[in-house]
Amino acid sequence: MVNIALGASLSTVILTVPVMEAISLYTGQPFIMAMTSVQTVMVTITLIVAAINLNDGQTNAIEGMTHFVLFATFVMLTVLGL
Structure with missing residues (x-):
């Protein structure tokens, strides 16, 4: 159970946020x-x-x-x- 929670939080922090940051930088839109x-x-x-x-x-x-x-x-x- 803990491994699932750690994996979910890790994928959010390590994958989602940087990808959204990169998209915002590429498109010139602010990331709030x-x-x-x-x-x-x-x-x-x-x-x-x-x-x-x-x-x-x-x-x-x-x-x-x-x-x-x-x-x-x-x-x-x-x-x-x-």
Whole structure:
């Protein structure tokens, strides 16, 4: 199950976004990710936490809960319209 989730996210990040970026550069159209500044900060924090958690190659429940809390915060901020 985890392999499927990792494969899906990897294909989105590694394939879709760069292809769309290349198409926008080729056609001269702007490529807008449609994220607010608060959402951009939340994604940046999540990537930093993921890098720290995966640094040693092992994870535990506390590190997983950290990601869950970040996700819940992201959803709550989105519901609030920030």
